[in-house]
Amino acid sequence: MINLDALLAPVDQFLEQHYPTPFRLGQPPHTVYVSGADASEAITQAWAAQALGLIDTHHDLLQTLDEHGVLPRVIDRLSERPIHDLRFDFEDGYGWRDDAIENRHALRAGEALQRLSQQSDGPQSCGVRPKGLAPHERHRLVQTLEAVLAGAGGVPAGFVFTVPKLRHADQVPAVVALCREFERVHGLSDGALKFELQIESPQAVIAADGTVPLAPALHASEGRCTGLHFGTYDYSAACGIAPQHQSLDHPVADHAKAVMLAAAAQTGVWVCDGSTQIVPAGEEKQQESALRNHHRLVTRSLANGFYQGWDMHPGHLVTRWLATFSFYRESLAVAAPRLESYLRRQSGGVVDEPATAQALATVVLRGLDCGAFEEADVVALSSHSSTGILEELVQRTLPDTP
Structure with a gap:
């Protein structure tokens, strides 16, 4: 049996070193x-x-x-x-x-x-x-x-x-x-x-x-x-x-x-x-x-x-x-409902994949970071989208929930 872990270990190390973060x-x-x-x-x-x-x-x-x-x-x-x-x-x-x-x-x-x-x-x-x-x-x-x-x-x-x-x-x-x-x-x-x-x-x-x-x-x-x-x-x-x-x-x-x-x-x-x-x-x-x-x-x-x-x-x-x-205000109006649907596992008319949820969370975090709005503005549109949850979505560490 081929040991994929051993074969790909150098590649894994290279990618982790050179591409460490989504943003x-x-x-x-x-x-x-x-x-x-x-x-x-x-x-x-x-x-x-x-x-x-x-x-x-x-x-x-x-x-x-x-x-x-x-x-x-x-x-x-x-x-x-x-x-x-x-x-x-x-x-x-x-x-x-x-x-x-x-x-x-x-x-x-x-x-x-x-x-x-x-x-x-x-x-x-x-x-x-x-x-x-x-x-x-x-x-x-x-x-x-x-x-x-x-x-x-x-x-x-x-x-x-x-x-x-x-x-x-x-x-x-x-x-x-x-x-x-x-x-x-x-x-x-x-x-x-x-x-x-x-x-x-x-x-x-x-x-x-x-x-x-x-x-x-x-x-x-x-x-x-x-x-x-x-x-x-x-x-x-x-x-x-x-x-x-x-x-x-x-x-x-x-x-x-x-x-x-x-x-x-x-x-x-x-x-x-x-x-x-x-x-x-x-x-x-x-x-x-x-x-x-x-x-x-x-x-x-x-x-x-x-x-x-x-x-x-x-x-x-x-x-x-x-x-x-x-x-960022316009981005929040688009991203928040889709994030809420994603986090609730509802379609909301758009079926978003994890990579898209990551992008939605990223643009909201950028808006928060530059001062375009506050966390309360985000939560008012998406009650599940606290800063902590957004950061987990960006890193794709959010556990699957029903």
Whole structure:
């Protein structure tokens, strides 16, 4: 008799190691990028004030977009904790400056990040995007990270740095080695430094031999990679897309992001959509058009499975939170009755399998996690769907019941 356990033990171990979880809670709904030259602990209050001002100016438009009555919740969020995740940018949003100037800005950024991490209304996670790994800039990456950590006096809570323009899987072990050296020099605990990989180059999606480099890249991070971020404009430009057609919803972008989703699935690594360069500034009609466009793009991204995206302007906070809360409110209205039927073993008109129940529970947990609603809202629609039960459904550990 064949011993299947013995034959498949190495495969079981591999899958458990590399695909440990259906999903990981805590993903930020967005990442705000601010030039490192403007690094300040006052950034959250400044962006909140501008965002709330736009709500006052465009209240009628926003009420039209608000089909689920979440605008008051958006205003509360902007008043309490407007930015969930923050990066001070020392790459494309910063440009090239004298080393002494960038060192000074990086020190100030580290100081600001440490203070922000201690503020009750500050971001829940934060970090920097330094220069990349290309030969002409990798020295600057090291210097900037060194200055940021020195300015912070260590690693701020929730700190992560973004590695831009990944082009080859073998670049990742070098980043891991750099993290280890920083931890050794600064007396940090092993694994204290985490990073994200930014997918801005076609070579990260399809290599010369036809393989998908970003998949082995994230597995080569030794657990330090927390996310894959898409770079809309670098990627589109590298694929030859004309500037006026470069967008989050271009087919070229959709293809790359679909590959990112598949590569990161069940690894615990988050996937983050990119940004739009269209911001609510200028004349009132331009602002309205930009708010509508961003709301549409965020809603589309959420529907396509991208629960995080970049925000580049205070006005993006308004439509980010409006679209996000609306998406999860709508999801709850669909998911709760189906969860109740599943848990009661009734069809409810839809016969859901365990994988679908897992997906229903996951989207409800995401909504709870980002603050779109409370557990009482869930239980009011599905009396059996406590947080504990939802977590068991996600992990597929809920015992069968008649």
